[in-house]
Amino acid sequence: MKSDGEIMEILEAYDSTGSYRAAAELAGCSHHTVKAHVTARAQGRPVGVPVRRDRVTDEFMDKITELVARSGGRIRADKVHERLLGLGYEGSERSTRRAVAHAKAIHERAGRRVHRPWVAEPGLWLQYDYGDGPVVGGVKTVLFIAWLAFSRFRIVIPLRDKTLASVFMVLDRTFRLIGGIPTYVLTDNEKTVTTMHIAGVPVRNRDTVSFAKYYGTTVLTCQPADPASKGGVERSVQIAKADLVPTATNLRNEYASFADLEAACQAFMSEINEKEHRVTKRCPIDLIGQEQERMHPVPDRAHTIAFGLSRKVPVNTPMVAFESGQYSVPHALLGSEV
Structure with a gap:
């Protein structure tokens, strides 16, 4: 494809000679190229813009678009090709693949999810999730990571399992560490929180409902298979695992005991909460006070199901x-x- 400067020289050469071949010799290109640019200029079309030619798939594009839409953009091109052959299609499978790729691109743009900036309010949202922890004494552990959306204050607590009692115990401890109870607690659709979905509506575990009522908060769950609905805590899980789980990149030694892992999590929390956040430009430890002013007080006695x-x-x-x-x-x- 010719650059803008080369096209300008081609047209100038033609204006000077009036001949396609002579202009081609001066510009160093084919006389067919000269003719294409001169014709486009004479017809008032943009010069240098390729002209779309008819394709063998054009009369079948409606069917291709229908198949892509019905499959949610997941149908394979070879399956589309088989369907088109039954409709009298005579093109190659390569042409079908190009048409299907074009239809999928249009389908994706039409249904693409648009994200808007989330302006979090203090004391409103706590998100939590889990990450695979290190192996301590031959037993695999779990990292519980919680994140306050406004202050970006992070809590990291190691667990031995994700049973109902362990989850409620660590949530009670989290509330006491942050100095209050937020209005909403957002998490995944695990069985400890959601037992099933009926018509797209989550059915809460009755013990979770009892726990939430006792602490005066509302437990919400994100959309299934949609990590973007709690992206803040997802990123916190990545950061915590990268620092706390021994790997060849962080050169951290194996933990001798579960107490060593707890001490490492405590040191990690102190370090990350005293570091300036790149979005808020303030340390989470300095903003936690604004969260506490709006959060509910924590009951003196933990809910019995936490034990x-x-x-x-x-x-x-x-x-x-x-x-x-x-x-x-x-x-x-x-x-x-x-």
């Missing part, structure tokens, strides 16, 4: 049911939760 399973003792019978069995408790616990 395991709980049962309500009847007011007239000192017995509790557990796994199809009846167990006696002291009569002093009548009407209380154990």
Whole structure:
């Protein structure tokens, strides 16, 4: 394709000679190129812009577009080619692939998700997620990472598992570390939070609902397979894993005990929360005060489910049911939760 300067020289040579071949010799190109540019100028079309030629797939583009749209942009070109052959298509599979790629590009642009800047309010949002932790004593651990959206304050706590009791225990500890309870807690659709989806609506785990009611917060879940809906904590997970999980790049030694891992997480939290954030231009530790002013106070006593399973003792019978069995408790616990 000729540059703008070369096209200018070609047209100048033609204006001087009036001959395609003579202008071609002066400009050092084919006389067909000279003719194409001169013709485009004479017809009032943009000079140097390629003219689209008819393609063998043109009369089948409506069908190709339909197949791409019905499959959500996932259909393979070879499958489209098979369908088109049954409709009398005589082109090559290469032409089909080009047409399908063009249709997929249009489909993606039409349905592309548009992100708008999220202006977070203090004390409103806490997001949390998990990352694969290091192996300590032959047992794989889990890193719990929480992130306050306004201040960018991060919490990293190691866990031995992701059972319901462990999750609620670490959330209670997180609330106490940040000095309050935010309005919303956003996380993934794990079974500890969401048991199922009915007509696209998440059904919450009843223990999670009880936990949220006790602390006066609302537990929300992101859209399935959509990490962008909690991108802040996703990035925090990457940063924490890169620093805390021993690899060849960070040269960190293996942890001798779980206590060593907890100490490393505490040191990481202190370091990252005292460092200036590139977006806010302030340290998260300096902004946490604004979050605490708007957050709810943490109850003095943790919810009992944070320590395991709980049962309500009847007011007239000192017995509790557990796994199809009846167990006696002291009569002093009548009407209380154990």
